[in-house]
Amino acid sequence: MKPALRVENVSKRYAIGANQAMVGDLPNITDSVRRFASGTLRKVRALLQPGRFADDANSFWAVKDASFEVNPGEAVALIGRNGAGKSTLLKVLSRITEPTQGRIEIRGRLGSLLEVGTGFHPELTGRENVYMNGSILGMSRREINAKFDQIVEFSEVGKFLDTPVKRYSSGMYVRLAFAVVAHLDPEILIVDEVLAVGDANFQKRCIDRMMDLARSGKTILFVSHNMQQIPRLCQRAVMLERGQVVEVGPAGDVVQHYMDQLLVDARTGDLRNKTRTGDGRAKFVRAGLVDNDGRPLTVFTTGDDLILHMDVEATTDLPDANILVAVQTLHGTRLISGWTDESHFPVTLTKGRQGYECRFKNVAIRPGNPIMVSLRIALENQTLLDFVENALVYDVVGDDRSRHLYTNTELGVIAYDTEWKGVKAAE
Numbered sequence: 001m002k003p004a005l006r007v008e009n010v011s012k013r014y015a016i017g018a019n020q021a022m023v024g025d026l027p028n029i030t031d032s033v034r035r036f037a038s039g040t041l042r043k044v045r046a047l048l049q050p051g052r053f054a055d056d057a058n059s060f061w062a063v064k065d066a067s068f069e070v071n072p073g074e075a076v077a078l079i080g081r082n083g084a085g086k087s088t089l090l091k092v093l094s095r096i097t098e099p100t101q102g103r104i105e106i107r108g109r110l111g112s113l114l115e116v117g118t119g120f121h122p123e124l125t126g127r128e129n130v131y132m133n134g135s136i137l138g139m140s141r142r143e144i145n146a147k148f149d150q151i152v153e154f155s156e157v158g159k160f161l162d163t164p165v166k167r168y169s170s171g172m173y174v175r176l177a178f179a180v181v182a183h184l185d186p187e188i189l190i191v192d193e194v195l196a197v198g199d200a201n202f203q204k205r206c207i208d209r210m211m212d213l214a215r216s217g218k219t220i221l222f223v224s225h226n227m228q229q230i231p232r233l234c235q236r237a238v239m240l241e242r243g244q245v246v247e248v249g250p251a252g253d254v255v256q257h258y259m260d261q262l263l264v265d266a267r268t269g270d271l272r273n274k275t276r277t278g279d280g281r282a283k284f285v286r287a288g289l290v291d292n293d294g295r296p297l298t299v300f301t302t303g304d305d306l307i308l309h310m311d312v313e314a315t316t317d318l319p320d321a322n323i324l325v326a327v328q329t330l331h332g333t334r335l336i337s338g339w340t341d342e343s344h345f346p347v348t349l350t351k352g353r354q355g356y357e358c359r360f361k362n363v364a365i366r367p368g369n370p371i372m373v374s375l376r377i378a379l380e381n382q383t384l385l386d387f388v389e390n391a392l393v394y395d396v397v398g399d400d401r402s403r404h405l406y407t408n409t410e411l412g413v414i415a416y417d418t419e420w421k422g423v424k425a426a427e
């Protein structure tokens, strides 16, 4: 059987910073799209990291020598961190961009749903875009007519069909875009993680629809960061790391290896590959809990000083910066923060690497409640340089002093020494 999709030694080189303008260009969009778009900015940062395949200072390989195949009727997930090259690969497969090297083969009619902003023409109405996309897929007007009502029903944008899509909210846009690719009968469906923009109910309908399509023998290649979803939807997964294919195999196994790797990174404190926001002139490159002698810790012992060491790398001199360290529960509740501004500690960055220590005294977190640490560095005018949310995760344990404490989370996150005594009752 010949594969439906074949990616053969595909590489794609980009100029560094070429797509950096994106975020500011999107003034009045919802937060989800802003977050989505800021991914692009994050990715630009990602390539300032060592280990990228840069063959000169101004370009780098977003995808390097990638090869894999997807068989007809198979559903395959593409996974990897931010900036790994997933969307780039999908764009090459959708012929939105040419590979710098290598080749692709596609057997069958291909429909793709890529990042918000591709696929639809902004000036055309929803209705016109449906017809345009159908004809790109090689369908006749009559064929599109036959599917039209289904598409409109699925997308729930009926009232706005004759409005140019540039006036659509991000949610409407994605709903219509998905409805089009999922109903215009492509034999091969390529879906980037745009679905994350929709609400939970819509996402579920999309996944259900993709499962139906998979069952009816369509070939699907999709990107997702939702690791629970992947094994339900796909037989196999392909893992990308810094543009390279590092694993191809059964979806459950690849997802497991990917998650193991994420956890290892969360514990080793290397922050260079983390998802982040900020303009990147300064970045947290390492951080971790240490003991009183500066030795790295793997768990936090309640009652101790919580001491965090962090290394910041600046691309230029930046006087008047400030650092915020926030410690929170796994549910995201902020427990404590340390802020250099509040402590009147000056942060004067010079080009290169510098280290800082933040010490919280006698932190009494009830054992059994893991903690996460987020790191933020900004300038005095609050220009964000780098923000790494949930950069580190630590288990909290007890020792001799705290052995008596129960670990039930219902008893609260903070554990205080309590003293009890009997007193005279009111008359």
Ligand SMILES: Nc1ncnc2c1ncn2[C@@H]1O[C@H](COP(=O)(O)OP(=O)(O)OP(=O)(O)O)[C@@H](O)[C@H]1O
Binding pocket: 014, 015, 016, 017, 018, 019, 039, 040, 042, 043, 044, 045, 046, 047, 062, 080, 081, 082, 083, 084, 085, 086, 087, 088, 089
């Ligand atoms: N048009 C472009 N010009 C220059 N660099 C680009 C362009 N598009 C993507 N890149 C860069 O290529 C790398 C791979 O980006 P890509 O969008 O493929 O990653 P991704 O795996 O989809 O990440 P995410 O999970 O954040 O969506 C990133 O470093 C990104 O900044």
Ligand SMILES: [Mg+2]
Binding pocket: 086, 087, 088, 192
């Ligand atoms: Mg992407």
